[in-house]
Amino acid sequence: MFSFSLITVLCLSAASIFASKVVEGSQPVLQKTVEALFKERSEVMYPGSCKIIRSSLRQSRMCVREPGLHKILVTAKEQAINACEETFQYDRWNCSLVFNRKARRSVFNKIYRETAFIHALIAASITHAVAKACASGDMTRCSCLGSFKKNTTFQWKGSGCGDDFKYGKKFTRNFLDFKHAGADQIGEILKQDVVVGVDAIGEQMREVCKCHGFSGSCTTKTCWKRLGPFNSAMGLLKKHYHHAVKKKIVNYTTKRAIAPKVRKRTNVDRKNLVYFQKTPNLCLSTKGRVCKDRDNCATLCCGRGFVTKKKSVSSRCRCKMVNCCFVQCDTCTQDVDYYVCK
Template sequence: MCDRDTGLSSVLTTAKEQAITACEETFKYDRWNCSLVFNKKAKRSIFNKLYRETAFIHALIAASITHSVAKACASGDLSSCSCVGNFGRNSTWKVAGCGDDFKHGKRVTKNFLDFKHAGNDQIAETFKQDVVVGIDSIGEQLKEVCKCHGFSGSCTTKTCWKRIGPFNSAMGLLKKHYHHAIKKKILNYTSKRAIAPKIRKKMHLDRKNLVYLQRSPNLCVSTKGRTCRDRNNCATLCCGRGYTTSKRKVSSRCRCKMVNCCFVQCDTCVEEVDLFTCK
């Protein structure tokens, strides 16, 4: 795919970095902080089974690739989808309104994750369900943006195009999906083909939810030494083990003012803040 589509490799790298940064920031003060390993000593990967966290990561990857590809189409960074192809003349694409190509992002994501060849058993259907939830979280952020053209600001003609919101908006929705994910009973089957239609029918009923198959191990094992947001957060994050309080100095810009018309000048203020760490 990367050989056929110039620029895709760079876009996928951007998608990976975007997903990691957004995930770590969003789950910074949760028991699971986006680590791919539940227990460092036991080296238990979240991909050993289909946990709630596994389902979320699958959705997150799908969402980030879809978002990055759609944005890259609008900026002309991909050879497979450019504003030239959409509007015919490169010199006028800005006026024509080259939008974020969600449909192409969805198509690339499914191809890259080998969606069609995942299989028909319960694990494959669960994986595909979670990928769709991730893609749809980006589609829900898609909005129409319009610009008026005409004499003296009149709207005699109007150009409209599609825009996807910032990735953090989708992260808020994905986190809700994480907390409301549905655990499915593992089916004991002998013939994958025989039960595949039944699985698809059940998946279709809750297609808007993340689905997982195994209960997550005890996440409290990995919260030792973690920093809490505040005392209330420590009550949850530290799992009842308690926490230690220390002081740290934090620098920030303060007393800012405009100087010589166009320059902002600020002082640097230092204050001591409480730092809470799980025992």
Template sequence: MYRMARYIELFFLIFTSVQSLSQGQSWWLLGLKSHVFQTWSKVGIIGPSIQSLCNQLEGLSQGQTKLCHLYQDHMYPISTGAKSGIEECQYQFSERRWNCSTVDGQSVFGNVMTIASREKAFTYAISAAGVVNAISRACREGELANCGCSRALRPTDLNRDWLWGGCGDNVDYGYRFTKEFVDMKENERIPPKASAEHGIMKMNLHNNEAGRKAVLSMADVMCKCHGVSGSCSMKTCWLQLANFRDVGNELKERYDGAAEIRRNRRGEIKLVDSRFNNPTAFDLVYLDPSPDYCIYDPSTGSLGTVGRLCNKTSMGMDGCNLMCCGRGYNTFQQEVVERCHCKFHWCCYVKCKRCKKIVDMHICK
């Protein structure tokens, strides 16, 4: 009875979130709606009624919906992964003119994604990285029914494999599943080789891979010796995921050094400037130059920097001069109330005082 109630609650949640589908939809949307899946995962055993829920999820392509049917328990980690990707993007770009802000509607990042720019490259990479991270973590938490055991994506004889050789590498599993899921959208309908879409598809696939590779390459190998008398004749190693903030930093550096590419007649992608080395699987690539994001322009998805906070003393991108694109800024004083002199235990605050302070704020004209 209780479970039934949960199902009904779930139906309700998903129906209310169903909106009309548009062209710019993306699975990133799952990241904005991750609370839906929290309920989903709580239902536990997944019955036939959940099957149909996959069809109603917004943002999934046809193939992704099929994967949703097969791996229902993976959907919550995917949504948290997408969410952490978006959050990390907003952290990394909080001091830039384009600050990775999401907009209401289907496309998550708005029309920014219509240009094959560096920013698009970064968002693809960071969200793919977020999903690898989240799937691997969910594997470790035991949230997923079968992961990491066999070399094949879907283990057929799980228990025999487990008994014979163990199921170790869930970072690798996260990588493989993400490749399947995230790249699905690009691989579904392959545009003609000469078309512009083909180049964009290649670019997206490359950047997805760069994001996944970043998580994989930043994972630490750790080992434990456990031979006779603690000697190192027996050594077992495993992969430890890096902090996602570090992955974000790494991808931000890749964003700054992203390579501009173009598409040749045979449909291959080539560097614009052939003096440089070809981009590796770890590098981000883009096709079109970015707009300057100074003024509001719905066609490019630029929100403009009017009303953004800036730092008066900084010489960087967050400095008022660059952030406001030379338009100048207004200064005013604001009283801020924050928690201070807190006493912490390892997880939680115990007691805090409230402190008031007055700060100068600078806002772009």
């Protein structure tokens, strides 16, 4: 009886250790790259061809083949972080790297809901940046993708240029070394989170058309696929964040492939983000945060209340037309209220 209890305790300890060691040296390229791109908030450049991250051999070769890739990665990093901070600025988690300053718990210590979201976010941003770079000509190993359709037999040379989402998706998987992210449960789940992020970009594809003909008629129409701004995908990504599914770690004592029976038990809807650990209490990190309005304070301030302050805001006012075509405005200043969590 004692030995059975001892084995049980040891197994549970192993589970805890394994779950908290996802950032060790044996960490796959996928996790290292996502963490590096989200953590690095400065303009520091690293040695090597990729410059923006400490790249793996595979990534270095990709950056050598595509000299402008490091600029595209900079774009991907910046648009991901900026969009995240703008979207979550009035949420308890505002895309910070630690959940609260006192505990110093990093968002990457375990696989929290926020960790799953970041993996989807970075994958989505790389896919978007690469697809756009293909259309603009900033990447030389792909080209703009035009799904041109003509509704008449009139011959016209297409000049429309579509965003190559298909190439962006393929590139993201290769750059993150998707195949070698691990066949254990953590690897399988993080790959699913990446796929959710990439697919969120694919859902933003829209058809853009241009008419051609005499006197503004549309005798010929040329159409191609185009992505919207990256921020247009944030609504869907945030929805995935709120609907993320928590799963228990089943195969936690080893990183070998999951057995078919275990894989069947751990399956979830492939359209959902998945995480393992419950997010620590975020209320400790909201002190001093600015609310969007009084109603937002009720949630953001965790019931502690808020302080009303005033600030001066300048805006254009009393505008009038001068000399036919020139608009002249005054600058008006007024005091407005804003709210800060206690």
